Amino acid sequence: MDQIGLLLSGAALFLNGLMLLGKADEKNVAMYNLFVGVFQVIAPFYLIITSDQSNWVLFDKTAIFLFGFTYLYVGMTVLKDMKGTGLGYYSLWVSVIALVYVAVSLVRYQDVTNALTWVLWSFLWFLFFVLNTSKKDVSKFVGTVAVVQSWTTLTLPAIFSLTGIWKSIYNMWSVVLVLTMLYFACIAYQMFFVRQEKVFKM
DSSP, X not given: OHHHHHHHHHHHHHHHHHHHTTOSOHHHHHHHHHHHHHHHHHHHHHHHHTSOOXXXXXXXXXXXXXXXXXXXXXXXXXXXXXXXXXXXXXXXXXXXXXXXXXXXHHHTSOOHHHHHHHHHHHHHHHHHHHXXXXXXXOHHXXXXXXXXXXXXXXXXXHHHHHTTOHXXXXXXXXXXXXXXXXXXXXXXXXXXXXXXXXXXXX
């Protein structure tokens, strides 16, 4: 069920990215966010109930709620035409919590791939904070990050896991994640620094 949730989250993030890029209708995307959000809230309850409910199992399954409530919040914010400041500060809070998952991945499990994944998710949630609370127009950059992450951190890992090949490529996937980070750094430089330099020259 975890992998199904990842796959559906990948679709939701992909659509959210396209919405920010102006390529998908907001109301339609909001409805899908609600569908995935409901699933991502119900699923962890089931997984927790059927587990041994140890603290580390609870810690692991709690991560699903972070996604679930994000999608529900996005869906309701768009459908109700609400200001996104609440969503923005919630995203900041989740971004900080995500760093805890980075630390646990490294310290407890020595899992670099999972740690890098959480770094990327923390970064994305921070971008949602900036998008919803800042007057700066970062929608194009955030949309691009969301689309790319929908594949590298959610969709492809879920597909590989469901097809049984994830374990054989898991450690190598950290290379993909590092390349993803470098790509984001490059497009951020192009969008924000190069563009500003051109404005100053004019």
